[in-house]
Amino acid sequence: MVESKYMSPVPDTPAEDNPTGLVAKILPSSAVDGPGNRAVVFLQGCDFNCKYCHNPETRSSCIHCGLCVPACPAGALSVYEGKVFWDSERCTDCGTCLQVCPHSSSPKAQTLTVTEVLQRLSRYFPFIRGLTISGGECGLQAAFLTSLVRRARKIHQLGSLIDTNGSTDYSRLSELVEDAEGFMLDVKAWDGAEHRALTGAPNDMVLKNLEYLGRLGMLYEVRTVVVPGLFNAEQTVCEVSRALVSCGSRARYKIIAFRPQGVRPQYRDLPQPDRKELVKLAMLARSMGVQEVVMV
Numbered sequence: 001m002v003e004s005k006y007m008s009p010v011p012d013t014p015a016e017d018n019p020t021g022l023v024a025k026i027l028p029s030s031a032v033d034g035p036g037n038r039a040v041v042f043l044q045g046c047d048f049n050c051k052y053c054h055n056p057e058t059r060s061s062c063i064h065c066g067l068c069v070p071a072c073p074a075g076a077l078s079v080y081e082g083k084v085f086w087d088s089e090r091c092t093d094c095g096t097c098l099q100v101c102p103h104s105s106s107p108k109a110q111t112l113t114v115t116e117v118l119q120r121l122s123r124y125f126p127f128i129r130g131l132t133i134s135g136g137e138c139g140l141q142a143a144f145l146t147s148l149v150r151r152a153r154k155i156h157q158l159g160s161l162i163d164t165n166g167s168t169d170y171s172r173l174s175e176l177v178e179d180a181e182g183f184m185l186d187v188k189a190w191d192g193a194e195h196r197a198l199t200g201a202p203n204d205m206v207l208k209n210l211e212y213l214g215r216l217g218m219l220y221e222v223r224t225v226v227v228p229g230l231f232n233a234e235q236t237v238c239e240v241s242r243a244l245v246s247c248g249s250r251a252r253y254k255i256i257a258f259r260p261q262g263v264r265p266q267y268r269d270l271p272q273p274d275r276k277e278l279v280k281l282a283m284l285a286r287s288m289g290v291q292e293v294v295m296v
């Protein structure tokens with residue numbers, strides 16, 4: 001057994017099944033990241049640059065520039081041999097370092113093995129329904145993600161939901177798809193040019209995953225964030241609904257109003273949709289045959 005301060009029941013594992021991942025944050029309990037009470041593992045790094053991103057500090061790896069160190073009011077950050085170190089015991093979670101960082105990163109991201117992640121969560125296992133693996137974009141760390149999901153299921157009998165921007169080709173990760181409980185997929189815009197303008201990335205793979213995972217019955221939820229004027233929300237909701245129905249998916253469609261909290265300053269003034277606009281989009285999805293539509 002690996003030594004743990006929590007007297008963890010997580011067994012030791014051969015190195016080949018214990019890859020490391022860059023982890024932004026671990027939340028032992030959340031009621032808003034999938035059904036039931038779930039632990040959430042946020043992985044660091046994302047290949048999209050969405051204008052309305054609510055956690056931009058998870059986009060990039062720390063380049064150890066040190067700018068955040070003097071800004072920390074708790075003395076939780078230090079520099080040693082050109083690297084920035086974070087002292088979790090001193091950190092008060094004030095978020096100042098995340099606001100100061102000009103590189104969309106965080107000094108608090110940690111390289112952890114799958115065993116270490118499971119150990120940190122093990123005392124919460126009796127109280128959670130499953131895991132949600134989010135980001136950043138968790139699909140970018142496929143080996144770590146696959147191992148975490150497999151071990152959570154096979155050793156701890158916990159299902160995992162994959163919260164993804166859809167940029168990873170999941171048809172090439174059959175082991176992950178088999179072991180996952182389901183996927184929560186963002187479709188940010190249906191039109192390719194609009195998607196690129198909104199996120200800086202194409203959406204071909206997103207739409208391929210929508211169809212692939214939907215056909216397999218592996219889509220738990222599809223989400224679209226509505227920002228008036230930024231993309232054609234009506235077209236997106238219409239085409240996503242059509243795709244879900246035509247591939248036989250019973251995924252729920254979550255239509256989300258843009259909110260400025262946590263968004264980078266230059267995008268905080270993006271317009272928010274009113275309730276009427278969301279209701280209209282929800283009715284459109286229902287009229288296309290989507291069984292479960294929620295507005296947030």
Ligand code: SF4
Nearest residue numbers: 072091092094095097
């Ligand atoms: S959140 Fe960042 S700035 Fe705030 S105490 Fe923790 S390390 Fe320091």
Ligand code: SF4
Nearest residue numbers: 062065066068101107
């Ligand atoms: S978190 Fe950002 S500001 Fe702090 S050292 Fe890393 S790159 Fe620099």
